[in-house]
Amino acid sequence: AQSVSQHNHHVILSEAASLELGCNYSYGGTVNLFWYVQYPGQHLQLLLKYFSGDPLVKGIKGFEAEFIKSKFSFNLRKPSVQWSDTAEYFCAVNGGSQGNLIFGKGTKLSVKP
Amino acid sequence: EPEVTQTPSHQVTQMGQEVILRCVPISNHLYFYWYRQILGQKVEFLVSFYNNEISEKSEIFDDQFSVERPDGSNFTLKIRSTKLEDSAMYFCASISKKVHTGELFFGEGSRLTVL
Numbered sequence: 001a002q003s004v005s006q007h008n009h010h011v012i013l014s015e016a017a018s019l020e021l022g023c024n025y026s027y028g029g030t031v032n033l034f035w036y037v038q039y040p041g042q043h044l045q046l047l048l049k050y051f052s053g054d055p056l057v058k059g060i061k062g063f064e065a066e067f068i069k070s071k072f073s074f075n076l077r078k079p080s081v082q083w084s085d086t087a088e089y090f091c092a093v094n095g096g097s098q099g100n101l102i103f104g105k106g107t108k109l110s111v112k113p
Numbered sequence: 114e115p116e117v118t119q120t121p122s123h124q125v126t127q128m129g130q131e132v133i134l135r136c137v138p139i140s141n142h143l144y145f146y147w148y149r150q151i152l153g154q155k156v157e158f159l160v161s162f163y164n165n166e167i168s169e170k171s172e173i174f175d176d177q178f179s180v181e182r183p184d185g186s187n188f189t190l191k192i193r194s195t196k197l198e199d200s201a202m203y204f205c206a207s208i209s210k211k212v213h214t215g216e217l218f219f220g221e222g223s224r225l226t227v228l
Binding site for chain 2: 034036041042043044045046049090092100101102103104105106
């Protein structure tokens with residue numbers, strides 16, 4: 001069965017610090033990978049997605065993620081975080097014939113001004 | 114920008130009561146989903162719905178749950194006899210194609226509290 005692991009439960013950074021949130025998945029076939037963000041009091045929004053091609057994908061608000069197939073990873077990065085990046089970040093995977101997303105537990109990011 | 118809307122935003126109910134959560138997906142979307150997130154836990158898939166029938170459901174989606182699209186616009190999740198462990202945030206989502214070709218659009222969620 002597919003699963004997604006996000007190892008960091010809560011990350012606290014100061015503004016301008018660099019961010020990397022880990023995401024590992026387990027699935028042996030072709031996968032599609034997503035990062036969603038949930039700002040306080042708001043709905044889940046897509047940050048970026050990987051289907052195929054360049055393993056380094058760029059999303060909104062300066063975020064990017066790198067798909068490393070050999071490591072089954074899809075880590076999210078941002079060179080310099082802002083206070084407005086405070087949110088919960090969810091990695092998700094969809095593979096095979098499934099029509100649904102499998103989410104990780106989420107990582108809460110708190111950015112101190 | 115079109116969006117998925119959900120009502121109510123928060124419902125408090127007594128154990129054993131029936132609850133209906135409502136969702137209005139984006140109008141030209143064809144696939145509809147319910148997910149839930151118990152406090153502090155991961156977002157979990159409940160059910161997907163396409164062409165007026167369930168296409169997939171998870172182990173969580175037992176006989177207490179049902180979904181329907183009664184009028185071509187609303188997409189409802191019914192819990193027949195709520196249990197304490199049903200307390201969670203329930204998210205509706207929709208997509209124009211199967212999710213492996215695009216992104217899910219989520220509503221803001223309905224928080225259910227079962228007392």
